[in-house]
Amino acid sequence: MTVLNPVTKTTEFGGPIGSLILIIFLPLVTLFLFLACNEIYLMEGFNLNLQLLKDAFNIYVYNDLNNLLFDYQSWKYYLYWFISLALLDVYIPGNEKFGIKLRDGSKLKYNINGLQLVSLLLIIICSRFYLLGFNLPELNFLYDNFLNLMFTTWEFSILLSFFVYFTSFIPLRNKNGNGNGNGNGNGNGNYERILSINGNSKNILFDWFIGRELNPRIGDWDIKLFCELRPGLLLWFLLNLSCLQRQFQKIGYITNSMILVNLLQFIYIIDGVLNEEGCLTMVDITTDGFGFMLAFGDLCWVPFCYCLQARYLTLKEINLTNFEMLIIILLMIIGFYIFKASNNEKNNFRSGKLSNLKSIKTERGTKLLIEGWWGISQHINYFGDMIIALSWCLPTKFNTILTYFYVIYFTSLLIHRQIRDDEKCFKKYGNSWIEYKKKVPYKIIPYVY
Template sequence: MSELNPITKKKDFGGEIGAIVLIVFLPLVTLFLYLACNEHYLANGLTIDITEIARIFNLEVINNWKKIFINTECWIFYLIWFFGLMILDICLPGKEMYGVELRDGTKLKYTINGLQLVGVLLCLLGSRLYLFGLNLPELNFLYDNFLGMMVTSWLFSIILSFFVFFTSYIPLSGDKKNGKGTKERILGVGGNSQNPIFDWFIGRELNPRIGEWDIKLFCELRPGLLLWFLLNLSSLQRQFQNLGYITNSMILVNVLQFVYIFDGVLNEEGCLTMIDITTDGFGFMLAFGDLCWVPFCYCLQSRYLVLNELNFSNIFVVIIVLIMISGFYIFKSSNNQKNEFRQGKLPHLKSIQTDRGTKLLIEGWWGISQHVNYFGDILIALSWCLPTGFNTPLTYFYVIYFSSLLLHRQKRDEEKCKNKYGKYWIEYEKKVPYKIIPYVY
């Protein structure tokens, strides 16, 4: 057993059986959301007509499987999109930063250029809108080929997962060595189980790279997030083409999600301390989540509003905006406070000193609940769903799913902290008893 890469003893998500279930189940959920919200069928009411879903599946998937799985135009579009962003990510100048210290004592270098990338993309988009107005060919293509693009991104995530899995077995090349003086790659804490199915799913290598270009951080913040933005715009454009105007509900969804998407891209340095980057390996779970799940599931609200014309009162619009602002403020302010505390900038805040040399913050935002930032995230998610009205629970899929995801992440973090801090964590839980929602849970 390697000192640098110990064997994974505890497997998340139910081990290899759970991994197999999720490998099949997650793409099916993505497909189901499409089948329940398209030009042929739109879910309304408390129930969904499974017979109609089956009919649409036969019509859209079975009868057109070649057009979906072997669509040259979709592959060309997606490859240009992915590798075009990759080239920009590598070539655009930016601020050099280092991530957290790894198990070999080293820190990886990152080029933070989200602002430059957003500037380039918005200039390109602005020029295209000036030329074509709300009739951009690429947005029409995305809307008309939604299912084909979804399947293409799924297949691409499978290919990418195999690439990073196999390269994780290749020793570091040339004279390159890690901080312990070996050519051994650093693996994810949970991705070295020696079961190939589970390790492929969960991610074997911690930070797969091509040179100094980090595949995981790129996928986390570039192709999927920005494609989500374009898919939302394609729905807005199609609604304008259908109605001759844009509803306030569609504007709300696009604006609120735009703020969240571009805040993530512009503040990529905050990701360097997130569990996705510091702890989890990069495998199918993250690749599929970043490249397929995020863009093609999270645009559900805007797609629904193309098919269901909704305009709300000014009061309801204001309430939704206030929920978004409140959630965004809690999310950003709490995360900023945590980052500043870790940098030693807030020594006046109360904390618990541990024997590991670290401190557990128990004042400010982090004295309210253990994951108060997750509470802000849930409010943001709710604000995106409310503009779809109350005709169907389908459009509230995101807030339900995301709350469940955050709850699972909280459980994982709690277990890790119990093992890491021991008696200090027990003391911390007494000081900060609420997990996510203050005074509730």
Template sequence: MSGKILNPVTNHYEFSGTIGVFLITFGLPIVMIGFQLLVSREYLIQGINLKIDLVKSQIYNIGWKQLSLDKNVWLAYLSWFSILAVFDVGLPGKKLKGIKLRDGTKLDYNINGLLFTSLFVVVVGIRYKITNGLLPELQFLYNNHLSFIIVSIIFSFILSTFIYLNSFIPLVKKNGFNTKERILSINGNTGNWFYDWFIGRELNPRFGSFDIKLFVELRPGLLLWLLINLSCLHHQYLSKGYVCNSLVLINVLEGFYAFDGVLNEEGVLSMMDITTDGFGFMLIFGSLSLVPFTYSLQSRYLVLNEVNLGPVNIVFILALFFAGYYIFHSSNKQKSDFRNGLLDDKHYKFIQTKTGSKLLCDGWWALSQHINYFGDWLIAWSWCLPTGFNTPLTYYYVIYFATLLLHRQVRDSAKCEAKYGETWRLYTSKVPYKIIPYVY
């Protein structure tokens, strides 16, 4: 580390700086609550016209209990978060090293996704067997959906503030190296407390062996999303005696994706969320609140607005999902294998950079600079199409995810331009398409 600054000051601002961050911080929760009110009330969705006066009247009719701090909801949410954290730390798993950090160290990770999901499925299965399929926990989740949203938002603010303040506490020893500095995010060290709180000041905050950043990204939000979907399926069956095939399809596809995310957690260790972004409100709110309560919009809609798909539509949606899944995973595996020296350089075209790394421009990565993003976006379409075309609200995820991927692509391109210079420009001339081959 001699001659190098461990935590350089951040000189660039994203999201148009403090004003943009302020609007996102307080605007997104309001939008999220509004979306939930709209998709949860069948008479509020008539064609594509959203009537604000109906939304306002519905808010008044919800009742104080839904908007208040219901102690039972708080108890359920905090128990959920705490129990998962204990399992995350306590369950054995495969030991892996993360990428090299700026101080030359590598963090140790306990990869126990397989055992974690297996235990989760067993517990739900046993509970289902004991109650003969009538799961009161799922019905409680469904009946108090809005309260859970508000609790998750408040908890995100509390946790973000705690993590931000904790980033100022000096470390005496870290991973065997004596140091008084924490490793901060290159994006969240501006000195502007609100901006750094939002972006995330510390890169990988830990409490002992508990990596709270990886935990929040892959455990409570993803699995709560799965439970919300199941609660919708459970409610429709109890109230109508059957479940429409579109709701079953949504549960299968999104459940598969959620479990796959937990099971393949080691793939996240090299992603921008872990390697570059700090752990702040942006990531905390996105993982704990935005993911479970907006990714489940389709299920919430289908409970009260049934869509029955024909065989051709089901086959098409399944084909779209697995095509996206194949592109996403096979392209990521190809890049991972290339980085780890598992692919023969003689059979794959690449560009050697001055920093010593190689830019792959062959196979999947000859089609676009972020071909994995394209696969992920196809998956997003497969989750929205089962809802039909009666409202644009259930297509929120496709629009939001496209915006997110475009933002990440721009950030990554700027980072690579600064790092590789002329070599990056040579690479973009060979691989001109950014995400969608032959389109963008």
């Protein structure tokens, strides 16, 4: 008999000790990026000015810690933002789609309405700019309360992580009152939740960090997919706009570097929101649980770390030559094309539309693609992502390594994810995976790695 929720025997990220380190370290990184890039101190070159960093810490954090931890205004605005998006996510009409088959044989239903939501948001923002010019009070609030909101999203992600952890122990009630028919009912109309294969270690700290339940939901509303694509991504977009607006208020015009950063990142953000259906087959949704790692990453890390280039350009006026702009745009186009074309090819192959492409049939009866984009490297989409990341950093030129944090971090993240994927695929496909790696030897970067 197959166990619905097997106990996790091998923990990732260094287990409980590694999780504790990341729980402390990741928020400190977000704080450091702010302290190294603000009106008091702007890191230049490759050396930190520790005294100025300390001064910024004392002024922004130490002397204002109570307000940062208990900021009523920030909490009010953030809850309004989160809840409004959640309601729109549920009630804006969209296309009904189903995710992959779960271990109990069921498929979860999703309301795919990213296009409708983005259209509404853009109409509101454009109307506001038309009426008020570059003086939107909501964007001024975002820029002036950047650190307070960062602390608020960090605290919110902690609370959300506790909520989904504790609710993962509460059995779900079958609407028919008779279990789900797959052997995991308990005879009284309740049935088990499907847990993550990575987050059922029985260690409270690790499971809370990595995520115990696979798809925590309130009714049909999927908390994980929502957090992945809505509040953090769209807040990143608004934070970038707040920097653009503040630059105009300071110097009377908008530099081409600021326009470029906003435009390139906007394309990526909107593509992510519009690509909901594609996310249903991603590892984050199909395999990983939803705990502090994803909650903090989606709600705090993404918006407040990824807007670093725009914040830097608010403080340092940079104008690019036409040639520099052309090179950066070409890099973005190349990276985006590789990223989109490879992912589309994978999705089409999985849906049976590209049966003419060469593949390896696994012992499980599934197929591993070894032609087209996926014959070039095992994760060619990651290579496209790396090129995109570089294009976002280049508009800041080479004044400091700080603004290249994103491409350095993201490359490390993708390499780590590739290692995780390799281990999982070997367990899943066995000898078929070994054969696949002989056919496609390069992991991410063709002919390099």
